[in-house]
Amino acid sequence: MIPAGSLLTAHDLHKTYGSTPALDGASFSVHPGEVVAVMGPSGSGKSTLLHCLAGIITPDSGTITYAGRELSAMSDAERSALRRSEFGFVFQFGQLVPELTCVENVALPLRLNGTRRRTAERTALEWMERLEVDDLGAKRPGEVSGGQGQRVAVARALAASPKVIFADEPTGALDSLNGERVMQLLTEAARSAGVAVVLVTHEARVAAYSDRDVTVRDGRARDMEHAV
Ligand SMILES: Nc1ncnc2c1ncn2[C@@H]1O[C@H](COP(=O)(O)OP(=O)(O)O)[C@@H](O)[C@H]1O
Numbered sequence: 001m002i003p004a005g006s007l008l009t010a011h012d013l014h015k016t017y018g019s020t021p022a023l024d025g026a027s028f029s030v031h032p033g034e035v036v037a038v039m040g041p042s043g044s045g046k047s048t049l050l051h052c053l054a055g056i057i058t059p060d061s062g063t064i065t066y067a068g069r070e071l072s073a074m075s076d077a078e079r080s081a082l083r084r085s086e087f088g089f090v091f092q093f094g095q096l097v098p099e100l101t102c103v104e105n106v107a108l109p110l111r112l113n114g115t116r117r118r119t120a121e122r123t124a125l126e127w128m129e130r131l132e133v134d135d136l137g138a139k140r141p142g143e144v145s146g147g148q149g150q151r152v153a154v155a156r157a158l159a160a161s162p163k164v165i166f167a168d169e170p171t172g173a174l175d176s177l178n179g180e181r182v183m184q185l186l187t188e189a190a191r192s193a194g195v196a197v198v199l200v201t202h203e204a205r206v207a208a209y210s211d212r213d214v215t216v217r218d219g220r221a222r223d224m225e226h227a228v
Pocket residue numbers: 017020021022040041042043044045046047048049
């Protein structure tokens with residue numbers, strides 16, 4: 001059931017919160033370097049699907065396979081290590097660490113992977129340059145605009161050379177001009193680095209930056225790669 005060449009695949013996921021079914025037979029896959037938009041109305045299960053794919057929450061049933069390995073067969077420590085080394089994250093509100101400067105925030109995933117401070121900050125600045133926020137290195141997140149903060153968050157997601165970036169409504173808190181710019185820079189940087197992007201959004205304008213769309217309705221993802 002794993003589409004040929006796919007990097008990350010979910011098959012027939014179910015997840016229930018109390019009596020609320022969040023996922024009800026969702027299947028999904030993304031290829032290396034592919035940008036896939038996960039669309040659907042609010043409450044349809046998009047974030048739940050993303051959190052399952054990223055190994056943040058465990059589905060009640062169904063399988064998730066990353067690079068040939070089943071997430072459920074890994075220990076918690078192995079899944080955390082996978083998230084740190086292979087995955088990058090961007091959320092609606094950048095979730096930058098307020099006490100750190102922007103360059104320290106971008107360097108953080110590299111520091112956590114054991115990279116020395118100087119090397120990490122040099123790499124961080126290179127990514128900030130590509131996201132056009134390198135002049136903000138010394139500022140703290142509270143001192144930059146929403147659009148700038150999201151570009152810093154994108155730089156942070158890319159800094160540790162992940163294979164997949166998970167972006168959950170990354171432009172949800174931005175006006176359309178800033179949102180477009182963030183999407184343009186995110187998809188350009190990801191494509192040139194060969195990083196796959198799982199992009200959750202309910203905005204068609206944002207999904208236009210993807211290679212392919214998957215629609216989630218009532219917890220069921222319609223991924224045309226999976227003939228159901
Ligand atoms: N932690 C949780 N506890 C209880 N219910 C949840 C939780 N997370 C999501 N849900 C419910 O699961 C359904 C899908 O939610 P979600 O995946 O966040 O949808 P979306 O991201 O598409 O808006 C919704 O009905 C939501 O209320």
